[in-house]
Amino acid sequence: MADYILKRLVSAIPVLLGISIIVFLIMAMIPGDPAMAILGSYATPENVEKLNRDLGLDKPLVQRYFIWLGNMLQGDFGRSFSLNRAVLHEVLERFNATLVLAGTSFVICSVLGVAAGTVSAARQYGLADKAITFAVLLGISIPSFFLGMMMILVFAVNLRWFPVSGMWPIYGERDLPSLISHLTLPAMVLAAVATGVIARLSRSAMLEVLRQDFIRTARAKGVHERSVIWRHALRAAMVSIIPVLGVQAGFVLSGAVYVEIVFQWPGVGRMLVDAILKRDILLVQGGVVFVAACYVMFNLAVDLAQSLLDPRIKT
Amino acid sequence: MSFLGLLVRNRLAFAGLVVMLVIVVLALVTPLLPLADPDVTDTANRFKRPFAASVILGTDHLGRDLLSRLLWGVRLSLAVGFASALIAAAIGAAIGIIAGFYGGRTDNVIMRGVDMLMAFPYILLALAIVASLGPGLINALIAVAAVNIPFFARNIRGVTVSIAHTEFVDAARLSGMGDARIILTEILPNVVPVIVIAMSTTVGWMILETAGLSFLGLGSQPPQADLGSMLGEARSALITNPHTSIVPGAMILVIVMSINLLGDGVRDALDPRLRSGALSRPMPSTLVRREEPVPAKETSALLALSGLKTQFHSNGRIHKAVGGVDLYVRPGECVGVVGESGSGKSVTALSVMGLVASPPGVITAGAAHFSGQDLIGANYETLRRLRGDRVAYIFQDPLTALHPLYTVGAQLVEAIRVHHAMPRAKAREHAVELLESVRIPNAEERLDGYPHELSGGMRQRVGIAMALANDPELIIADEPTTSLDVTVQAQILSLLSELQRERGLAIIFITHDFGVVAQLCNRVAVMYAGRIVEEGPTDAILNAPAHPYTARLMACVPELGRGRHRLAAIPGLPPVLDGLPEGCAFAERCHKAKEACRTGEIALTANAVQRAVRCIDPEFRTADAAR
Ligand code: SF4
Numbered sequence: 012m013a014d015y016i017l018k019r020l021v022s023a024i025p026v027l028l029g030i031s032i033i034v035f036l037i038m039a040m041i042p043g044d045p046a047m048a049i050l051g052s053y054a055t056p057e058n059v060e061k062l063n064r065d066l067g068l069d070k071p072l073v074q075r076y077f078i079w080l081g082n083m084l085q086g087d088f089g090r091s092f093s094l095n096r097a098v099l100h101e102v103l104e105r106f107n108a109t110l111v112l113a114g115t116s117f118v119i120c121s122v123l124g125v126a127a128g129t130v131s132a133a134r135q136y137g138l139a140d141k142a143i144t145f146a147v148l149l150g151i152s153i154p155s156f157f158l159g160m161m162m163i164l165v166f167a168v169n170l171r172w173f174p175v176s177g178m179w180p181i182y183g184e185r186d187l188p189s190l191i192s193h194l195t196l197p198a199m200v201l202a203a204v205a206t207g208v209i210a211r212l213s214r215s216a217m218l219e220v221l222r223q224d225f226i227r228t229a230r231a232k233g234v235h236e237r238s239v240i241w242r243h244a245l246r247a248a249m250v251s252i253i254p255v256l257g258v259q260a261g262f263v264l265s266g267a268v269y270v271e272i273v274f275q276w277p278g279v280g281r282m283l284v285d286a287i288l289k290r291d292i293l294l295v296q297g298g299v300v301f302v303a304a305c306y307v308m309f310n311l312a313v314d315l316a317q318s319l320l321d322p323r324i325k326t
Numbered sequence: 327m328s329f330l331g332l333l334v335r336n337r338l339a340f341a342g343l344v345v346m347l348v349i350v351v352l353a354l355v356t357p358l359l360p361l362a363d364p365d366v367t368d369t370a371n372r373f374k375r376p377f378a379a380s381v382i383l384g385t386d387h388l389g390r391d392l393l394s395r396l397l398w399g400v401r402l403s404l405a406v407g408f409a410s411a412l413i414a415a416a417i418g419a420a421i422g423i424i425a426g427f428y429g430g431r432t433d434n435v436i437m438r439g440v441d442m443l444m445a446f447p448y449i450l451l452a453l454a455i456v457a458s459l460g461p462g463l464i465n466a467l468i469a470v471a472a473v474n475i476p477f478f479a480r481n482i483r484g485v486t487v488s489i490a491h492t493e494f495v496d497a498a499r500l501s502g503m504g505d506a507r508i509i510l511t512e513i514l515p516n517v518v519p520v521i522v523i524a525m526s527t528t529v530g531w532m533i534l535e536t537a538g539l540s541f542l543g544l545g546s547q548p549p550q551a552d553l554g555s556m557l558g559e560a561r562s563a564l565i566t567n568p569h570t571s572i573v574p575g576a577m578i579l580v581i582v583m584s585i586n587l588l589g590d591g592v593r594d595a596l597d598p599r600l601r602s603g604a605l606s607r608p609m610p611s612t613l614v615r616r617e618e619p620v621p622a623k624e625t626s627a628l629l630a631l632s633g634l635k636t637q638f639h640s641n642g643r644i645h646k647a648v649g650g651v652d653l654y655v656r657p658g659e660c661v662g663v664v665g666e667s668g669s670g671k672s673v674t675a676l677s678v679m680g681l682v683a684s685p686p687g688v689i690t691a692g693a694a695h696f697s698g699q700d701l702i703g704a705n706y707e708t709l710r711r712l713r714g715d716r717v718a719y720i721f722q723d724p725l726t727a728l729h730p731l732y733t734v735g736a737q738l739v740e741a742i743r744v745h746h747a748m749p750r751a752k753a754r755e756h757a758v759e760l761l762e763s764v765r766i767p768n769a770e771e772r773l774d775g776y777p778h779e780l781s782g783g784m785r786q787r788v789g790i791a792m793a794l795a796n797d798p799e800l801i802i803a804d805e806p807t808t809s810l811d812v813t814v815q816a817q818i819l820s821l822l823s824e825l826q827r828e829r830g831l832a833i834i835f836i837t838h839d840f841g842v843v844a845q846l847c848n849r850v851a852v853m854y855a856g857r858i859v860e861e862g863p864t865d866a867i868l869n870a871p872a873h874p875y876t877a878r879l880m881a882c883v884p885e886l887g888r889g890r891h892r893l894a895a896i897p898g899l900p901p902v903l904d905g906l907p908e909g910c911a912f913a914e915r916c917h918k919a920k921e922a923c924r925t926g927e928i929a930l931t932a933n934a935v936q937r938a939v940r941c942i943d944p945e946f947r948t949a950d951a952a953r
Binding site: 026029030033034037038039040041132133135136148149151152153154156157160161163164168175217218221222223224225226227228229230231232233234235236239243246247250261262264265266268269272273283284286287288290292295296299302303306307310320321322323 | 438439441442443445446447448449450451453454455456457458459460461530534537538541542543544554557561564565568571572575576578579582583586587590606607608610611679681683706710711712713714715718719721723726727728729730731732740741744745776778792795
């Protein structure tokens with residue numbers, strides 16, 4: 012087992028390097044003079060030249076990449092000029108907020124999605140199946156930013172059940188109940204799409220499994236139907252559902268951008284959009300690499316979880 | 327059924343298609359409609375409600391006509407969404423085809439890159455690209471297209487690989503055709519349907535994504551507005567004037583939903599598994615719709631089947647797998663049911679406890695009296711209580727019949743505890759005894775192993791142990807030795823016959839192998855085309871088969887375990903069960919077939935020595951044998 016974990020950890024290194032290269036190349040595509048782009052058209056030539064030197068843009072591409080990579084490995088992601096702050100500090104702080112939001116959403120969409128898909132498969136073509144199929148279709152078709160706005164309108168403005176926006180109350184305690192009340196709407200909105208996708212795939216994974224011989228064996232043993240579905244079938248279906256959960260985690264993590272904007276959640280997505288609009292390249296670069304790296308590590312964890320769940324995977 | 331026909335039959339997909347067409351047509355004719363200029367501001371008339379004077383959908387925060395802006399926005403959103411889908415599909419397909427066609431090194435390098443891109447959280451990559459190129463509609467389009475390329479590349483590579491190794495591609499290569507021509511003439515036409523499916527499932531997503539980037543202010547820039555940026559601009563007035571948000575938001579929802587409905591319909595229509603109904607789940611017990619009166623209980627046997635008919639209904643076709651079977655087993659007796667595959671012997675066995683998958687299975691007639699109680703049509707809970715407790719099954723392939731993810735112990739313990747409440751530890755002790763009783767060495771250790779860690783023979787022993795878990799009165803064994811090696815077969819058979827004697831078990835043994843029957847069974851029933859054609863004591867039938875089919879079947883099986891290969895020695899194939907001809911079902915293959923064989927119903931005729939045969943000209947008169 013330890014060998015297997017180590018092997019998987021090592022295999023993540025080229026992926027992480029690849030990600031850094033991709034981000035670096037994308038950022039190097041910036042048309043024209045980046046310093047000009049950053050400083051705007053009123054910049055003096057001296058300022059442009061100084062910034063170019065500060066950013067190391069006068070060096071060749073490959074060398075710049077390695078300098079950047081080396082710095083990152085030492086925890087130096089550069090300095091955000093728009094916030095005048097170390098990129099890493101800003102990203103870490105914002106990432107915390109995103110993690111709370113996306114983590115909650117991920118739990119919601121996993122549990123709800125798998126449960127809905129299972130019920131749907133067990134009651135194929137029944138009323139519950141049809142209702143769930145419709146809800147799923149709605150969930151994957153509605154833009155999360157629109158759903159978020161509608162939820163604010165209904166549950167925050169009209170019914171006043173939840174606050175309109177933010178992560179914490181402006182005045183008052185920053186305690187768990189206030190976090191939960193701020194978190195509920197955005198977390199549900201963010202979970203909507205992923206719940207739909209997961210429910211759909213769970214349904215078809217379950218239908219696939221329910222045809223298998225071992226389900227017939229379970230029934231021949233006289234196992235209660237409830238247990239046939241939720242123990243025998245779901246356990247086997249999880250093997251194909253879990254990788255989907257991993258993929259959906261990425262959607263939740265990056266889809267948080269919209270929800271963070273709509274609910275003014277102080278997360279990394281909102282930071283990125285602000286940074287893009289202000290042309291704060293280093294902040295964008297650092298934020299993207301950081302989040303992508305976290306996602307790779309998360310998927311690694313999913314893989315390992317998979318190997319624990321499926322004894323047939325040789326460890 | 328044609329592809330379009332299927333699409334139309336799927337009403338939801340059709341509705342999606344219609345809505346989509348309406349929207350596309352509206353978008354196309356927008357410039358011709360008598361609409362207000364979408365960009366003319368009129369601050370005196372800000373935030374007019376829908377249906378207020380002259381403006382149908384009201385006005386926005388700058389007093390611009392919302393209906394006009396909506397239609398122009400739809401136009402832009404659709405154009406951008408479809409354009410990015412086309413770009414992604416074209417580039418993705420090119421990459422996928424090249425990787426799949428050339429394979430080897432090229433494939434490796436390309437797919438590595440694709441995997442890297444897929445390792446990114448999707449939207450993050452789009453954001454990075456927009457960050458680099460700068461906000462703007464075209465840049466948003468490029469970003470959304472770019473992040474979707476890996477998806478297309480991967481899908482299309484898979485298809486290309488499978489095509490690139492087909493004979494016609496090899497033939498084209500040998501005939502000296504250039505790579506480019508092979509790709510264009512042989513590969514591309516086969517890949518197009520895959521591209522279409524992939525596009526139909528992603529274009530809605532891409533429209534959402536471009537709208538999203540515009541919503542964030544990174545896509546279309548004012549005054550030009552697509553649906554996303556309309557929503558983005560309206561957001562600040564969400565609470566005071568919600569209609570300005572609802573109008574574009576609902577429009578995005580309608581567009582994406584209709585595309586998704588259509589996409590699902592296209593996928594379903596093209597997925598052969600859905601057409602055949604293979605993706606419908608089997609219900610907890612077989613559907614019973616008896617079209618004939620329920621036969622009364624006649625014998626005092628442990629289990630008595632009378633007039634059992636089981637059919638498969640799918641796509642309007644009826645496949646009559648079992649066409650009226652009578653069979654009985656007395657306590658402690660072993661009855662063999664012999665026949666070729668497709669003879670209906672397994673379906674008969676599974677019908678007893680309602681284990682025939684349904685859909686498509688339906689039991690349309692007959693009764694199965696077990697200890698006097700009719701199981702056909704018994705409610706689910708009654709069946710469930712009997713299953714595994716008093717009537718247990720052993721299945722053919724223990725590898726697929728055992729749950730792959732639970733330990734042997736867990737599965738045995740479950741079998742016990744479902745019917746007998748007891749502490750886990752006690753059930754576990756019992757499980758060890760069970761494994762020992764089927765002669766599994768190191769029973770204690772085996773309990774914590776998984777089925778895939780056992781050999782085929784050991785696995786089947788576990789299957790037998792599981793069937794024995796609750797000391798059943800009857801075991802129905804559905805070809806339990808077919809998937810095993812010859813030597814292992816012999817071991818399992820002697821184990822079964824020992825257990826049968828020790829425990830006084832009744833067994834129904836389904837097999838295609840007369841050798842197995844000889845070793846184990848007191849009585850034999852031979853099945854052909856869904857019916858029993860001969861029945862009687864094993865010795866009598868082995869010594870003197872009466873039905874020509876039985877005789878042929880036995881002639882093919884000189885020794886134990888060789889049956890499978892030799893069966894083909896009977897000329898011809900079993901008949902198709904949906905269109906059975908009148909008269910004897912075996913007539914096509916029978917060397918003695920004559921006119922009389924092909925008319926009327928040929929009855930199963932019994933005689934004094936408990937033998938019966940369904941043939942007008944048996945190999946010999948069973949009555950003679952009695953003398
Ligand atoms: S009824 Fe006629 S065709 Fe059928 S088995 Fe007997 S002899 Fe052959």
